[in-house]
Amino acid sequence: MELPRFTRPNQHNGSSSSPILYVANCGPAVGISHPTIAAVFAHFGHVKGVHAADDTGARVIVCFSEESSAQAALETLHGRPCPLLGGRTLHIRYSIIRPSISQPNDSVSVSVSASELDIPGLFLLHDFVNAKEEEDLLREVDARPWNNLAKRRVQHYGYEFCYQTRNVNTKHQLGELPPFVSHVVDRISLFPNTEDVADASLDQLTVNEYPPGVGLSPHIDTHSAFEGLIFSLSLAGPCIMEFRRYPEGAWHKFPLSIDLKMENSVNDSNYLRKAIYLPPRSMLLLSGEARYAWHHYIPHHKIDMVKDSSIRRAPRRVSFTFRKVRTDPCQCKFPHYCDSQR
Numbered sequence: 168m169e170l171p172r173f174t175r176p177n178q179h180n181g182s183s184s185s186p187i188l189y190v191a192n193c194g195p196a197v198g199i200s201h202p203t204i205a206a207v208f209a210h211f212g213h214v215k216g217v218h219a220a221d222d223t224g225a226r227v228i229v230c231f232s233e234e235s236s237a238q239a240a241l242e243t244l245h246g247r248p249c250p251l252l253g254g255r256t257l258h259i260r261y262s263i264i265r266p267s268i269s270q271p272n273d274s275v276s277v278s279v280s281a282s283e284l285d286i287p288g289l290f291l292l293h294d295f296v297n298a299k300e301e302e303d304l305l306r307e308v309d310a311r312p313w314n315n316l317a318k319r320r321v322q323h324y325g326y327e328f329c330y331q332t333r334n335v336n337t338k339h340q341l342g343e344l345p346p347f348v349s350h351v352v353d354r355i356s357l358f359p360n361t362e363d364v365a366d367a368s369l370d371q372l373t374v375n376e377y378p379p380g381v382g383l384s385p386h387i388d389t390h391s392a393f394e395g396l397i398f399s400l401s402l403a404g405p406c407i408m409e410f411r412r413y414p415e416g417a418w419h420k421f422p423l424s425i426d427l428k429m430e431n432s433v434n435d436s437n438y439l440r441k442a443i444y445l446p447p448r449s450m451l452l453l454s455g456e457a458r459y460a461w462h463h464y465i466p467h468h469k470i471d472m473v474k475d476s477s478i479r480r481a482p483r484r485v486s487f488t489f490r491k492v493r494t495d496p497c498q499c500k501f502p503h504y505c506d507s508q509r
Contacts, residue, residue, distance in 0.1 A: 196224030212236025288455030295450035382465035404481025
């Protein structure tokens with residue numbers, strides 16, 4: 168979910184103070200953890216939370232329960248060296264949460280396991296590969312040419328995915344999947360919780376590299392393009408993946424692959440929204456309802472909030488998405504979302 172946006176209070180309305188403080192020269196980038204900051208500021212009153220103020224790691228937001236506590240902290244610590252924080256001189260001002268106009272219901276609880284989401288067909292395995300295997304996979308793709316998209320880089324194996332049509336040309340096969348992923352494919356065949364994995368015969372791989380702050384717009388992988396099992400291996404960095412389930416009646420108003428601009432025009436009350444944290448080296452499986460009826464996407468964040476902890480996106484995240492190209496029309500149980508049945 169998106170971090171709250173903060174701004175200075177309006178000094179023209181007669182009240183320039185606030186229970187929230189913006190604190191500069193303080194944060195993980197200068198060797199001071201959020202729990203340490205919270206403990207120091209707790210001397211002035213109850214601290215509700217400490218958040219990253221931006222993506223520098225050197226500025227934080229301290230939220231008190233009481234405005235008087237924030238005032239006492241500001242008057243005591245602003246512009247003076249703080250012995251409890253390594254003698255750093257803090258620069259403090261009042262702050263407030265800036266209301267969001269375009270996304271009023273942006274917060275969503277982030278789960279760390281698939282079972283918490285209760286989306287049929289969604290599974291997540293942590294540590295699907297080890298650190299050495301992760302390093303080897305990244306080295307292999309970095310030794311091969313990347314294709315540049317607007318905000319990320321991609322590689323395709325088996326079949327090339329066409330982003331304009333959101334489909335593949337089944338008559339143009341690039342070759343077999345590369346040998347360096349054979350052990351991953353073999354391990355996928357032992358994936359628990361579903362009976363269809365052993366017969367997946369995966370033949371298409373897309374490798375995506377995401378810089379910090381770059382995500383993926385909401386979409387359902389085209390039904391006529393791929394079979395019912397989609398595997399996504401996360402490497403190098405973590406991210407949040409969100410899911411949306413639109414009512415079938417509302418679905419007919421929008422094309423099968425709505426882009427981010429169209430998605431933002433949909434009222435938040437018209438869909439279910441859930442989110443999961445994908446740590447490095449984890450494997451996500453979308454099958455059944457999760458694959459055919461839920462939009463999935465990656466918010467364009469540099470910092471994610473997971474269980475009250477702020478987690479910074481890594482310098483890069485690389486995903487390996489394995490799929491089976493479909494050769495016959497899709498006959499799934501979700502015709503409202505199926506291009507083969509509409």
